[in-house]
Structures are given as C-alpha cells and as structure tokens.
Amino acid sequence: MSDQTTEEQTEDRIEIVSFTIGEQAFCLNIGHVLEIRGWTSTTTLPHAPEYVVGMMNLRGAVLPVMDLSLRLGLGKTVPESRSVIIIAHIDKKSVGFLVDAVSNILTVNQADMQPTPEVSSARTAAFIRGVYTMDDTIVRAIDVHQIMPQDNLVAA
Amino acid sequence: MSDLRDMFFEECDDLMEVLSTGLDDLQNGNGDAETINAMFRSVHSIKGGGGAFGLDRLINFAHAFENVLEDLRSEKIEADPALIALMFSSFDHLNDLVDAARDDNDIAEDAGASILADLKQVSPPENGGADEVEVDSADFMPLTLDIGGDNDFGPLPDFDLPPSLDLEADPAPPMADPLPTGDGINAFSIEFSADPGLYSRGHDPALLFRALADLGDVTVSADTGNVLALAEAGDALSALSWTLQLIPNDGVEEDDIREVFEFVESQCVLEISTTVVEKAADTDLPELALPTLADEAPAPDEADTAVDATAQTAPQPAAKPAIKVVEAKPATGKKSEPRNSTIRVDLDRVDRLINLVGELVISEAMLRQSMNELPVSANSSVSEAIGQLKTLSGVLQESVMAIRAQPVRGLFQRMSRIVRESSRTAGKDARMLMIGDSTEVDKTVTERLVEPLTHMIRNSVDHGLETAEDRIKAGKPAQGTIKLEAAHRSGRVVISLSDDGAGINRVKVRKIAESKGLVRPEDDLTDSDIDNLLFRPGFSTADSISELSGRGVGLDVVRSEIQALGGRINLQSEPGKGTSMTISLPLTLAVMEGMLVTIEGESLVVPTVALRETLQPGQANVHEFCEGDRGLSMGGEILPIVDLGEALGFRRQLSNLDNQALLLIEGESGRRSALAVDNIIEQREVVIKGLEQNYQSIPGIAAATILGNGKIALIVDTDQMIPAAGKSQLSLLKGQEHAEVA
DSSP, rough: HHHHHHHHHHHHHEEEEEETTTEEEEEEEGGEEEEEEOOOOBBBBBTTTTEEEEEEEEEEEEEEEEEEEHHHHHHOOOOOOOOOEEEEEEEEEEEEEEESSEEEEEEEHHHHHHHHOOOOHHHHHHEEEEEEEETEEEEEEHHHHHSSSOOOOSSS | HHHHHHHHHHHHHHHHHHHHHHHHHHHHHOOOOHHHHHHHHHHHHHHHHHHHHTTTTHHHHHHHHHHHHHHHHHSSOOOHHHHHHHHHHHHHHHHHHHHHHHHHHHHTTTTTTTHHHHHHHHHOOOHHHHHHHHHHHHHHGGGGGGTTTTOOSSTTTTSSSOHHHHOOOSSSSSSSOOOOSSSSSSEEEEEEEOOHHHHHHOOOOOHHHHHHHTTEEEEEEOOOTTTTOHHTTTTTOOOOOOOOEEOOOOOHHHHHHHHHTTGGGGGGGEEEEEESSSSOOOOOTTTTTTTOOGGGGGGSSSSSHHHHHHHHTTTTTTOOOTTHHHHHHHSSSOOOOOOOOOOOOOOHHHHHHHHHHHHHHHHHHHHHHHHHOOOOTTSHHHHHHHHHHHHHHHHHHHHHHHHHEEEHHHHHHHHHHHHHHHHHHHHOEEEEEETTTTTTEEHHHHHHHHHHHHHHHIIIIIIISOHHHHHHTTOOSSSSEEEEEEEEETTTEEEEEOSOOOOOHHHHHHHHHHHHHOOTTTTOHHHHHHHHHHTTTOOOOSOOOOSOOOOOOOHHHHHHHHTTTTEEEEEETTTTTEEEEEEEEEOOOOOEEEEEETTEEEEEEEHHHHHHEOOTTSOOOEEEEEGEEEEEEETEEEEEEEHHHTTSSSOOOOOOTTTOEEEEEEOOSSSSSEEEEEEEEEEEEEEOOOOOOTOOOBBBEEEEEETTTEEEEEEEOGGGGSSSSOHHHHHHHHHHHHHOOO
C-alpha cells in the first residue's frame, strides 16, 4: 500500500489534501487521509519524542497525535480551538497530525511534482518528497513513511 | 475449489490436534479404546480428504498409519513405547505431508520412507486391499474427477458422487462411536444397494457380504422388487438391494462394518442401524430401530433418488464428509458424547465484534457518568435500567473476549514436536512435559509465540541438556526433561520453559562475551548479568555451530519478539540443575480492574492485581536517603518509593512526598515497592487498548484505556516500576534492557 501503487492506479491524476503550518503549505495523498477533526485534548505520553503530542481517542481507537510543525522543525504548535487534526492511515497504523488548518482538496498531475530544492536541510530532504507549484505558492508533499514516529524505543 | 481445499486443511489442523492429544494420552498411559478410535478417525478423515485432492503421498502414508491404528484398535498389537515412538514420528511426518500439500511444496521423495516402512512392517497391508484404498479413499472424489467415458451412466455427470446423505460412511463423526455391544442383544441392520459404478469397477456385493460374515452372524435378504426387465433396465441402474442383519461378534462395532464397505462407499447406498433382536433387556427405548433419514433430510433410500439428493449436497465442502445426516444411533444414552459443535469464523469478524463491544462498554460508562451528574434520584427506574445495562454489557464483553481465547494446547503440541525433532538431531534423549495446556490465551498471542518458543526449545535441547552419558555421570536419568508450563498469574499469562540440564556455564558465557567484546574482563558482573548476556545480539555458546541453534539468531531475537507482544522474558539458571526461561505476557484485549490515580493532571491506571495497599498522604512513614531516594517503612521492612510522575517524566523530583498518596505494589517476582501519586480517584474496570497498534510500546506503560469522559488514561506497567535488586530507579527505565531481563 505504498503511494506508488495508489498513484499508479489513478494513473497520473491524484488527489491531495493541502494544509498549512504557519505560512507554509503541505499536502498528503488523499488515500492516506481517513478524516479531519477539530482539536481535542490528548493524553501526554511519557518517554515520547517531543513532537508526539499525546494519545487521542478516536471512537474507541487509541492513536498518537504528532505535532507536524515540530516534526518538520518549524516550531512547536500551541493547539487552539481552530487547530485541526488530520487522521491518516500510514503503514497499517493510524496517526493524527496536528496542523494549523486544512485548506483544500486538489487534483494534481503526478508528473507535475518537482524534486525538493537542493537547498534543503537534512530534515527537509527526509520528510518532503517533492513540491507542487500552484499559482504562486508551492505545496510540499510529505513523505508519510518517513514522518511517522520511528521505533527507537523497541527493537522490533 | 480452493475454498474446499482451505477447509480441508483447516480441518486437518483440528484432526492433527486430536491425533496429537491421543498420542499424548497413550504415552502417558491414559489412552483407552476411545482414544485409539478417535485417532483412527482422524487419520482416516485426513486420508479421505487427501483423496479428494489427489494427494497420493499423503493418502499412502495415512493409510499405512491407519492400518497400524486399526491393529491397535483390534488389539492385534500393543501400544508399547517403541510403537508410540513410531507413531509420534508418523504423526510428525503426516504433519509434514499435510503442510507440504497445503503449501504445494514438494518434500524429498525419500522423506518418511523409513517411517512408512516401519509402519508397514508393524501392520502389513491386508489382502491386497490396501492398494485399492488409495484409489478409493475419497468419498468426495467425484468433485474433482470426471467419471470417464466408459461409464456411460446417463445425464448426471456427478453420478457417482458419494451419496453422502445416505451413506455417511465416514467414521469420523462421533455418531459412529462404538455401539454398545457384548450383551448379545443388539444387532446391526444394514441396508445396502449398489450403484452401477460398483459393478463397473468390478466389486461384487457377495464378497462384501462374505467379509461381513467374519464379523458375526449374517442374514441376507435381497429385495428384487425393483428389478426391471432387462430390456428396460439397460446398464444404467442397478435395481437390487439387500437387507442384512448382523449379530456381531464381541467387539465388533459399526466402524468395522463400515470398513467392509470402505472400498465401495462411494458407489453404494449404505445404511447401518442398530436393532434389537430377541428381547430388550434393559431398555425402555422402544424405537431402537432408527430414526429414518426422512427425519433429517429428504433422502429416500433408493439408489437413483439418492443421486439426486447427492447432487443437492454436492456444493457442500468436500473436506467435510461428516454431514450429520444419518444419525444411525438411537439415543441409548451410552457413549454418545455430544460433539462440541463449532463454527469457523473469520478472525476479523471476531475482532470487529470485540471492538464494538469495547465501545459499547465505554459508552455505557459515559452514560453512567453523565447520569451521575444529573439530578436523578438513586432508586429511579432510570438508574435501575442503567444498572442492568452495566451488568449486561459486562457479561457481553466477557463472552466476546472468550471467543478469542484459545487453549495453548495446540501451541504446546507443536512444541512437543520440536522437542522430538531437535533431540533426535542433537542425538539426545528428551521428553516433553506439558503443564497447564488448557490455559486460554488470545489466539494472536499463541500464534506469535511459535517462533520464539521454537527457538527457546532448540536452545534448551542443544545447549541446556547434556548428553546421556554426561547425565548419567551427573546422577540424572538419561532422558532429559523439557517442561513447558502455562498459567494465568496476576493478570498475565506466564509461560515457562525449563530443562533439567546442566544450567548455564557462566564461566564459559563470560569468556565468550569477553572474546566478542560484549563485556570487559574487569567488569564486575553478577550471575544474572552473565545470564543476561545470552540475550545480547549475536551470542552463541555452542562450540561448533550446530544444525539446531547457532544459526546467527540468538536469544536476542526471542526477546525482541516477546517484547513486541508486550511481554517480558526472564531467565533463571542453576548450575547442574537446569535452566528455566519464563515468558510473561499481557492478556491482550482483556478488561482489567484498575485503580485510577492522577499525577500532574494526567489520569493513570494502576492494575489492581499488583496493588496490595493504598496509603493516603500523611499516613506513610517515609525515610529519606541520599540523592532524593526515599523508602517506606512498612512492618519492619523498608520499601523503595518510586514517584510515578518522575519515573514517567511528567515532573522533576518532588522535594517532599507530604501531599502524595502511596500505592503499595507487588511485582511478579514478589518484590514490592510504593508508587507515589497525587490523588487516588477510584477503583474501576477498564478496557485495555494496546499502544503498539498505532504507536509503539512505551517503557513503564502497559497499555491505555478510555475513561468514561472519553479521555485516554495510560495503564502503568507495575513490574517495570519496581526497582530490580541493585538497580537505581532511573536505570530502571533508561537501561530497559537490564530491567527487562533481570
């Protein structure tokens, strides 16, 4: 269930969910997105990386919420009532991404994705697969597999 | 077809389990006639199913195995240790054959050849019949084979389908249990009519009847009423049918009779029932003469209509010949133990159900909580209804959980095979002792235990047990014992594997660890530290890499597998006495009693099983030690105090514990400590939600749960909160490796 297959199935056209963190626009393939929810408080996790805000209850399922901004090195998000949690399903795990706002669902041409600019920091290179240019803004495509919390605590 | 195949193999698993249980019983001297019958039926059913899928090797082997069991059943041979050993190897080989067939693998041509030869030597195939059986064993053969051009029997392509509705010749179902015999008053009434196929294959009813005569006193009468003029009849129908009455010799059972017809069972209509001849001595069951088929299925007993009936049943799973139609035995009340009727359900469906019930329980709790906030009088009908709802949802949840729980027997039996195999390979004599194999464990857990346990057993046989000579020298019995034990203990499943071998050679282990750079020569290591070196990656103590273990995977792999299941592994060893490894696993998906506490505004749950006592602030007698360590004085004992908030990283060390409540907990090892928390709220039942599913395991946290207000509370892993001997509280969580295995 990698992006690759999803994207091939829909040939060149794919749908993306775009959202903002601070001033920057990002996107996820819609295939990964289960739903979008308003901010709810979470339960703090001990011994978790700082970008893991805590655990939330999604209709009986317990899933971690990640501060995507912090994960991307853009500073800690202070959750407010306008904040949004994108529930995504990645690598057989469900995870919530805390972002500032969801902007749109767009259909883009897979081929239009440009490589991440060379100026990238290590973190950008690891987490951003590429960018789509929309009018005068660019939308950064997140590499969902990299962005997931890495199993650094258990040797699994 | 693949569905049928799957079903056959699923059924094989069950049958193999029956067989294995029977073997164990025989070995332990608990076997009786019914044990052997059950084993026979299992092998027979596997053979029969194998026939449907053209699994020749399987059939061949099962047949030889079956012959041995048959002789055992008729007491021609005795179940001496040698024979039991042979049957164990046969069981293993049969298992291999089934696995190979399932996965479409080929196994070496000569694999099992010697076992087969041994089986044949014990019970030579009789009267040349054996060879025919292979061809014929399949009552459902017609599902896969066409009937060939030479049998032009008319328009029904599945003409020689097993008329299973009537025939039900498979001895597998318990209805075929031996009938009460020996009192001389029961007789078998046998109705037999042959399909044309029977004749075209060269069978002769007369020969069958003669064979029956060996079993007892036979009276045969032929019904010629349906015989047509030759011109009308053609060759398509055989019109003769017979009614036989057999007064059996002692020990002759219905299965024996069926066996006479075994080779033709797919080409005839056979109905066996018991009747009473002479007077009925002890029975007030007037109609021992049978319920007719009409009770159960619209299957008249004439050959041609039987074919129609069969056509209806054709879509039935081939691997389940045991369609319970002909209940040939009246309710005599003897020996007819009811079979636990089971259905196969997709695990996903069960899981969905479990999740839904879990949510129901949470909603119920939420409802109750909001009820409490409303001004409703306590004895109103609403609160009464809510009370009922609580009870019901509790029971519902328990029942649903029970669906997933499976006895570990199957797992243990697989392991018993590993012991046999690995001891053979290692040239050591070992037996396996199973204790608590009825302990129920979540199915997922048992499945995922196969690999680690296999590895552990190989290790025990290879490294733990000594050779027979060494054992005798050490004054032990030549045969080593591997003990596998399961039990529920303080809300967890504990599985322990112990051997009575030489124990861990700590000097050697240390030397190897030093040579591999795992430890330095000057390191001061306790015995348990050295033992735990075995769990370090890439560790192997075998002088030479043996076939069994030492393939580069060590106990570290075992440990990480167990950890992935949320479990812990523990190792104890005593030189000269043996080694034991204990796996402690959580009961996943279970409901748990817990004490709800708060720390820095976060809710946490401490499992009640570990809880011994609670102390409100000010009640405790706290002593300070250096570096802020504190001890609790309880009944002359000083127990370490662990501030839960600090251990979980929620806060820095508190300057004093005056405002903290203390929870006295006891771990699996019997060690105790006190947990400091801000407030104790209440004791309640919580639904365990695993953290690994969407995240990963967290040190110090066993799982999570959802509270009545929809918030998540973490469940504390109390065992990790109890400082191990000689370890500081911090190393407890940071140096998890040590804490886990200590």
